[in-house]
Amino acid sequence: MPVQAHTIVGRAVEREVVNTFIGSIERGPAIMVVEGESGIGKSVLWREGLEIARRRSFVVLDCRPIQAEAQLAFTALGDLLDAVPDDVFAGLPAPQRRALDVALLRAEPDGEELSHRAVAVGVVGALCALARTAPLVVGIDDEQWLDAASQRVLAFVLRRMREERIGVLVARRPDVGSGPWMRASWTGCCGHTSGRAWVDGRPHSSSAARGAIP
Numbered sequence: 001m002p003v004q005a006h007t008i009v010g011r012a013v014e015r016e017v018v019n020t021f022i023g024s025i026e027r028g029p030a031i032m033v034v035e036g037e038s039g040i041g042k043s044v045l046w047r048e049g050l051e052i053a054r055r056r057s058f059v060v061l062d063c064r065p066i067q068a069e070a071q072l073a074f075t076a077l078g079d080l081l082d083a084v085p086d087d088v089f090a091g092l093p094a095p096q097r098r099a100l101d102v103a104l105l106r107a108e109p110d111g112e113e114l115s116h117r118a119v120a121v122g123v124v125g126a127l128c129a130l131a132r133t134a135p136l137v138v139g140i141d142d143e144q145w146l147d148a149a150s151q152r153v154l155a156f157v158l159r160r161m162r163e164e165r166i167g168v169l170v171a172r173r174p175d176v177g178s179g180p181w182m183r184a185s186w187t188g189c190c191g192h193t194s195g196r197a198w199v200d201g202r203p204h205s206s207s208a209a210r211g212a213i214p
Contacts, residue, residue: 018049025135025167034171046171053137062139076150096122120156135165144176
């Protein structure tokens with residue numbers, strides 16, 4: 001997904017927090033939530049974070065789920081993985097590759113029930129393979145509209161992050177409860193930077209918000 005250039009005026013503190021967060025990914029897994037009301041500028045800050053990562057030659061995978069597609073299984077996951085090279089999928093064990101192909105509508109179902117565990121393990125394998133080539137940023141704007149199937153996969157992934165150079169940068173509205181994958185990220189991701197960067201005048205410290213996901 002192409003990212004246009006944006007200039008953020010009057011957000012020096014927030015920009016520095018995001019810049020520091022992106023840099024921390026080179027040391028290991030991390031997560032940051034940029035939270036604010038609709039129209040306050042959180043998506044612009046989120047895009048700025050992705051652009052910083054690209055300028056540092058990080059791998060960037062991103063998606064922007066919408067409410068109208070929140071009931072469609074694996075929609076966000078398909079958007080996230082759309083730019084992953086075919087050779088990364090080819091390097092996965094056959095059951096994982098097959099499950100991902102079916103989940104992402106790249107192959108016809110074979111009549112057997114789709115193994116969601118195989119899908120999730122395959123995503124872990126694909127992201128870790130990418131992170132071995134360069135630090136990886138997974139960017140999700142409007143997280144509150146993630147479909148449930150993608151949430152479960154992302155929760156599975158984050159619970160298994162240990163030393164991988166993978167960061168998750170999320171933008172979301174505060175008036176919609178977080179999905180299970182967000183709660184998992186707070187308690188299961190062994191990141192160096194785990195917190196929120198607010199864009200509406202509230203405190204900017206990430207440590208002050210640690211564990212605040214309901």
